[in-house]
Amino acid sequence: MKKLINDPRAVVDESVEGFGLAHADLVTVHPEPKYVTRRDAPVAGKVGLVSGGGSGHEPLHAGFVGLGMLDAAVPGAVFTSPTPDQIIPATLAVNSGAGVVHIVKNYTGDVLNFETAAEMAQAEGVEVRTVLVNDDVAVEDSLYTAGRRGVGGTVLVEKIAGAAAERGDDLDAVAAIGDRVNQNVRTMGVALSACTVPHAGSPSFDLEDNEMEIGIGIHGEPGRHRIAMEAADAITDRLLEPILGDLGVASGDKVLLFVNGMGGTPLSELYIVYRRAAQVLAGRGATVERSLVGDYITSLEMQGCSISVLRLDDELTALWDAPVHTAALRWGV
Template sequence: MKKLINDPRAVVDESVEGFGLAHADLVTVSADPKYVTRKDAPVAGKVGLVSGGGSGHEPLHAGFVGRGMLDAAVPGAVFTSPTPDQIIPATLAVNSGAGVVHIVKNYTGDVLNFETAAEMAQAEGVEVRTVLVNDDVAVEDSLYTAGRRGVGGTVLVEKIAGAAAERGDDLDAVAAIGDRVNQNVRTMGVALSACTVPHAGSPSFDLEDNEIEIGIGIHGEPGRHKIAMENADGITNRLLEPILSDLGTASGEKVLLFVNGMGGTPLSELYIVYRRAAQILAERGIAVERSLVGNYITSLEMQGCSVSVLRLDDEMTALWDAPVHTPALRWGV
């Protein structure tokens, strides 16, 4: 295992410390308990947005803290949910009296810990709503979740719900738009190689040199099946077909196409995948109105990618276009 780390047990602490130093103009880092807030939190009269999960998915979630997106992010250990004693103070820190929305990926630990934190925050007088993200079409159940996993669609939920909160929507309205995004986005991923969790020191699953894993999750958990390596167009076809079938897209609809790197794939290869996905959508009469390509929700150094398709309406498109200023995503400012 070759990694730019010191003590494997200190990876998250040192990474979050470095993140805070690098982006001190945008965020404030609490070391104990560990969480990240936007520099100007709490914003008066604004609904707060809090998300979090295991580390190893950077820039998710801390990279999306800032104007137009999250108010706080709570990092757990690598591929491990944050605890309620982190989530509660993060929730309280961004509450301005308008309430807080928790955006939670559908993994058992995340769901249980955010649920506990929400109950305790409400006991302290903070109104909390939860948006559960479960956009992965690959697996209905896994070791980590009951039902579909929350994967690439999380970025889109955070951006669009964040814009709704920034424009002044109330608590229920922000939660509703987050739910609407989740209901209209589907994702599927592929791994060309496994990742190595620092404290484990060995790959999270086995792949032969000529094998790939279709339908992987973001914690290195295996997917639907292993197949022989194919070219980029063949792999993209395999990812996009179940997405469009499950989403039920029809000719004339408008979508956002998101090709996400898993951490170890060159941007040039992601654009090759995007090229083929855009061709398929065009062949079906589906208009790609917005796009996003890059490493936004990763799995350490895994080689591979995920493809997400979000069915857009006018409001979601406007909220996507709204200004955002975070360490990892920014435009319009």
Template sequence: MKKIIDTVETVVDQALDGMVVAYPEYLMRVPGTSVLARAVPKEDGRVGIVSGGGSGHEPAHGGYVGYGMLDAAVAGEVFTSPTPDQVYAGIKAADHGAGVLLVVKNYTGDVMNFDIARELADGDGIATEVVLVNDDVAVQDSLYTTGRRGIAGTVFVHKIAGAAAEEGADLGAVKAVGDAVVANMASMGFALTSCTVPANGKPTFELADNEMELGIGIHGEPGIERVPMMSAREVTNTLFQRLVGELSLARGDRVAVMVNSMGATPALELAIMTAHLNEFAQHAGIVLERVFMGEFMTSLEMAGASLTLLRLDGQRATRLGAVADTPALRIMQR
């Protein structure tokens, strides 16, 4: 195993400190916790938003703490859910008197620990709601989940629900916004290589040089099908057609798309996929209204990518384009 770390035990703690050093204008670390919160808190009376999960998905989730997105992000150990007390610390850091929305990816540990944290918050009189993200269409149930997994589309929930919270919407309304994003979104990914979890010291699975894995998760889980290596055009079309079918998209529909690197796939290759995606969308009469390309939710050093499509209406489009200022995503009004 070759990784730029000191010890397995200190990976997350040191990484959180490094994030604060790099982005002090955005982030502060809640003392004694694995929580990154806004350096400049949101205005009182606004709904707070918390997300989080295992580390290893950077820039998720701490990279999305800032204006227009998250108020706090909670980090677990690599690919391991944060504990309930850590999530509760995140809730307290995000509470500005109007309640807190928790954006939770559909993994059994995350769901359980965030639910326990909600009970702790309820005991302190902090109202909470949950948006459960399950955008991965590849599998219905997996090693980590009951139902579909939550993957890169989670970032669209952060962005759009975050904009609603900045507008001053109440907790129920912000939850409804997030739920609507999930209902209109689908994602699927593929891998060319596995990743190596520091605590394990070896790749989670092996792929031959002429193989790729379709439908992988973000924790190094193998996918649903091992297939011969495809060209960029072929794999992009495979994912695009699956997502269009899942969302029942038709001519004239407007979508936002995220072309997401799993960690080791360079922008050059993502750009080739994006060019093909545009071609396929034009042929289908689907309008690519906004395209996000880059690293948004990774799986350590896995080579591969995921594709997310989000059906847009007027409100989702406006909120997706609203101002956001975070370490990993900055959007200025056009």
């Protein structure tokens, strides 16, 4: 294992500390218990947005804390859910009286711990709503979740719900926007290599040089099937077919196309995937109105990518275009 780390047990602490130093103009890092808030939190009269999950998926979630997205992010250990003891103070810290929305990826630990934190926050007088993200079409069940996993679509939910909160929507309206995004986005991923969790010291699964795993999860969970390596266009088609079928993309639809790197894939290769995905969507009569390409929800150094397709309407497009200023996503400011 070759990694730029000191002690495997200190990876998250040192990484979050460095993140806070690098982006002190945007965020405040709270060390014990560990969570990250936007510098100006709480914002008077605004619904607060909190998300979180295991570390190792950077820039998710702390990289999306700031104007137009999250008010707080709660990092767990690598690939391990944050605890209620972290989530509760993060929730209280961003509550301005308008309530707080929790954006939760559908993994059992995340769901249970955010649920516990929401109950305890509500006992302290904070109204909480939860948006559950479950956009992964690869599997219905896994060791990590009951039902579909929350993956790449999480970024899109956080951006669009964050814009709704920033424009002044109330608690129920922000949660409804988040749910609407989740209902209209589907994702599927592929791994060309495994990742190595620092404290484990060995790859999370084994792939032969000529193999790939279709439908991989962001923690290295098994996918739909393992097959021989193919060319980029064939892989892209394999990922898109279940996405478009499940979403029911039809001629005339307007979509956002998001090609996400898993941490170890060059941007040049992600654009090859995007090129083919755009061709397939055009062949279906759909229009790619907005796009995003890059490493936004990763799995340490895993080689591979995921594709997300979000069906847009005028309101979702306007919210996507709204100003955002975070460490990892910024425009319009």
